[in-house]
Amino acid sequence: MYDYFLGGKNHFAADRETAKKMLAAAPHARTGARENRAFLGRVVRYLAAEAGIRQFLDIGTGLPTTNNVHEVAQAVTPSARVVYVDNDPLVLAHARALLTSSFEGRTAYIQGDLRDPAAILSSPVVREVLDFTRPVALILVAVLHFMPDEFKPAATMATLLDGLPAGSYLAASHATLETLPGAAAATRAYRSAGVPMQLRGADDFAELAFTGLELIPPGVVVVSEWRPTDPAPRPAPAEVNVYGGVARKP
Ligand SMILES: C[S@@+](CC[C@H](N)C(=O)[O-])C[C@H]1O[C@@H](n2cnc3c(N)ncnc32)[C@H](O)[C@@H]1O
Numbered sequence: 001m002y003d004y005f006l007g008g009k010n011h012f013a014a015d016r017e018t019a020k021k022m023l024a025a026a027p028h029a030r031t032g033a034r035e036n037r038a039f040l041g042r043v044v045r046y047l048a049a050e051a052g053i054r055q056f057l058d059i060g061t062g063l064p065t066t067n068n069v070h071e072v073a074q075a076v077t078p079s080a081r082v083v084y085v086d087n088d089p090l091v092l093a094h095a096r097a098l099l100t101s102s103f104e105g106r107t108a109y110i111q112g113d114l115r116d117p118a119a120i121l122s123s124p125v126v127r128e129v130l131d132f133t134r135p136v137a138l139i140l141v142a143v144l145h146f147m148p149d150e151f152k153p154a155a156t157m158a159t160l161l162d163g164l165p166a167g168s169y170l171a172a173s174h175a176t177l178e179t180l181p182g183a184a185a186a187t188r189a190y191r192s193a194g195v196p197m198q199l200r201g202a203d204d205f206a207e208l209a210f211t212g213l214e215l216i217p218p219g220v221v222v223v224s225e226w227r228p229t230d231p232a233p234r235p236a237p238a239e240v241n242v243y244g245g246v247a248r249k250p
Pocket of ligand 1: 002036037040059060061062063085086087088091112113114115140141142143146
């Protein structure tokens, strides 16, 4: 569905059907998807260029599209290493496009689930590609809203962050429909298609993702407002409906 919103070609009739229900409830969903993807690019560039991060663990990767994490990171630092993780078998089927590492760096893909973070952290592939004695950037962009409270997302966050050394970073974004009346209908559209989802407001998202971490300015904001680089006018926050932020583990 995200691929459909982004204008990609890797979607099925069932995806389009649910995506159209989502668009009926939240007509600006495409703007949110595009702004979220642009946020991911700016965040990875910031982490590689300004925070000096060389290793990335990207959970909820999505289908390969433009500006995949390793492409952005390795454009700054060719030796950057990236492990991609998703639980959707379709992403696995397309993973070859994520494995186009630079000669100096490394990329890898594992099928894994955010509901079992210990399995991700102990995966032999993850341990081989990433050095957990040095800072790692954990990327959870547009995936935490697929962790409703019944999946115990706070426990997932605690396990993941405990596994990272001091000086590591978390970049996260989260859909919200705080400002729109269509929130309940949008959530129902996903849930009835078998995709559990829970939209959260900025405070709940910040508490879930960034408790105990040092937020990097400007903090948790609508993703289009996170260190924008394009001087063009930006969409209204109510058309974006995705919050994001980056924080450092002290
Ligand atoms: C909206 S896409 C985000 C893609 C990319 N991170 C971005 O922001 O451009 C969400 C991705 O999260 C994945 N996902 C959802 N629940 C997951 C879970 N429990 N474990 C791992 N991946 C999950 C979906 O399969 C999908 O590929």
